Amino acid sequence: MxxxxxxxxxxxxxxxxxxxxxxxxxxxxxxxxxxxxxxxxxxxxxxxxxxxxxxxxxxxxxxxxxxxxxxxxxxxxEKARVAYLFQEPRLLQWLTVRRNVEFALDAVGFPKSEWADRADKWINLVGLKGFADFYPLQLSGGMQQRAAIARAFAIEPExxxxxxxxSALDELTARRMRQELLSLWEADRRTxxxxxxxxxxxxxxxxxxxxxxxxxxxxxxxxxxxxxxxxxxxxxxxxxxxxxxxxxxxxxxxxx
Ligand SMILES: Nc1ncnc2c1ncn2[C@@H]1O[C@H](COP(=O)(O)OP(=O)(O)O)[C@@H](O)[C@H]1O
Ligand SMILES: [Mg+2]
CATH class of the missing domain: 3.40.50.300 (P-loop containing nucleotide triphosphate hydrolases)
Structure with a gap:
């Protein structure tokens, strides 16, 4: 916790x-x-x-x-690690999903040797297995938001x-995402x-x-x-x- x-x-x-x-x-x-x-x-x-x-x-x-x-x-x-997830995915359009996650890992100081494993783990956990090398604009809005969630969780925020x-997703996708958010949250109870x-x-x-x-x-x-x-x-x-x-x-x- x-x-x-x-x-x-x-x-x-x-x-x-x-x-x-x-x-x-x-x-x-x-x-x-x-x-x-x-x-x-x-x-x-x-x-x-x-x-x-x-x-x-x-x-x-x-x-x-x-x-x-x-x-x-x-x-x-002041050093607590905080992730901020917005209504829009706000991914870097010129980087693949994996590179977007790695960019965040780099920014908070994870060693380069851990980036690939961590990025893959979270990309898979949010259901984007197979899409790591896609660029944001090749994905649907829901998939982009999943990538943003992977990026947020990957840095292990407290x-x-x-x-x-x-709120920008259709109700069925939103329901699935809420369920997934709770299962990620229940695994280690971040604040x-x-x-x-x-x-x-x-x-x-x-x-x-x-x-x-x-x-x-x-x-x-x-x-x-x-x-x-x-x-x-x-x-x-x-x-x-x-x-x-x-x-x-x-x-x-x-x-x-
Ligand atoms: N940069 C800004 N300049 C002037 N007014 C703003 C600015 N940002 C937000 N507001 C005003 O502050 C209020 C709260 O906005 P906001 O925090 O975006 O609301 P919410 O996120 O609850 O929809 C609104 O009345 C909005 O018009
Ligand atoms: Mg708002």
């Missing part, structure tokens, strides 16, 4: 529109924790600030107020940040902060759901703990269907 945890205290983020100079408060006093090995999902409507939050947490955006941290035993750990990674606008997906995946309301001044306004749902999860399980209804109702209440 990952020993890294996520902690966000009093996060504020303002966007200033150049030209007009007007300010949009995207995030206002966001506070959250993700325990080591926990799968937490942020659920909220489009535009509520989910990507803004992950950008701050990942370090892509350093222009915010408040504190975001990956911690180990309650102490800031923390996974996932921004609506399945996951997942983001979605889909309440069904949130209930299927998570230990805990944090609901964000629409901005301006968006923040976590509700929490649903799903510890009572057994894994592996089944969409039709009555307890899970009950939770889906509950979460959807809360979401509607906070959005309207």
């Amino acid at each position: 990952s020993s890294a945890s996520i902690r966000i205290d009093a996060l504020y983020k303002d966007f200033t529109t150049h030209g007009s100079g007007s300010t949009w408060r995207a995030l206002e006093n966001v506070n959250l924790r993700v325990a080591p090995g926990e799968f937490v999902t942020i659920l909220g409507p489009s535009g509520c600030g989910k990507s803004t939050l992950l950008n701050a947490l990942s370090g892509l955006d350093a222009d915010y107020q408040g504190r975001v941290a990956i911690e180990r035993n309650g102490v800031l750990d 923390v996974l940040l996932m921004d609506e990674p399945f 996951v902060l997942f983001v979605t606008h889909n309440s069904l997906e949130a209930v299927y995946l998570s230990d805990r759901i944090l609901i964000m309301k629409k901005g301006p001044g968006s923040h976590v306004c509700d929490e649903v703990v799903l510890a009572h749902l057994q894994r592996p999860r089944i969409y039709e399980d009555p307890a899970q269907v009950e939770s889906q209804k509950d979460v959807l109702q809360r979401l509607i209440r906070h959005v309207s």
Whole structure:
């Protein structure tokens, strides 16, 4: 199990529109924790600030107020390995699937002698056996997203940040990918902060759901703990269907 945890205290983020100079408060006093090995999902409507939050947490955006941290035993750990998976695969188009994974392995310092084995292992695990030497544009959108997942897991991240990674896929492919994500996650329980606008997906995946309301001044306004749902999860399980209804109702209440 990952020993890294996520902690966000009093996060504020303002966007200033150049030209007009007007300010949009995207995030206002966001506070959250993700325990080591926990799968937490942020659920909220489009535009509520989910990507803004992950950008701050990942370090892509350093222009915010408040504190975001990956911690180990309650102490800031700046060296913790974090993988960030986006809604689009964001593969390097001029490199094959294998080279895309190896590029990430190189970037985090794995020795070259291990690249081929590690890349093959994860390419096979995400179901792309036989496609390692294909270029991204030779693959379907779903296959490209699998390659991006292989790249994310291959670096053995302690923390996974996932921004609506399945929302561009058709529902059947998305279901298969969620199932595969959970089996990869259950093998070694990395700490996951997942983001979605889909309440069904949130209930299927998570230990805990944090609901964000629409901005301006968006923040976590509700929490649903799903510890009572057994894994592996089944969409039709009555307890899970009950939770889906509950979460959807809360979401509607906070959005309207
Ligand atoms: N670069 C930017 N400049 C100005 N406003 C932005 C920028 N990025 C996001 N926003 C605004 O911040 C809010 C949150 O956006 P975002 O985090 O992308 O939402 P989500 O990921 O939940 O759909 C939205 O109202 C969006 O218009
Ligand atoms: Mg977004």
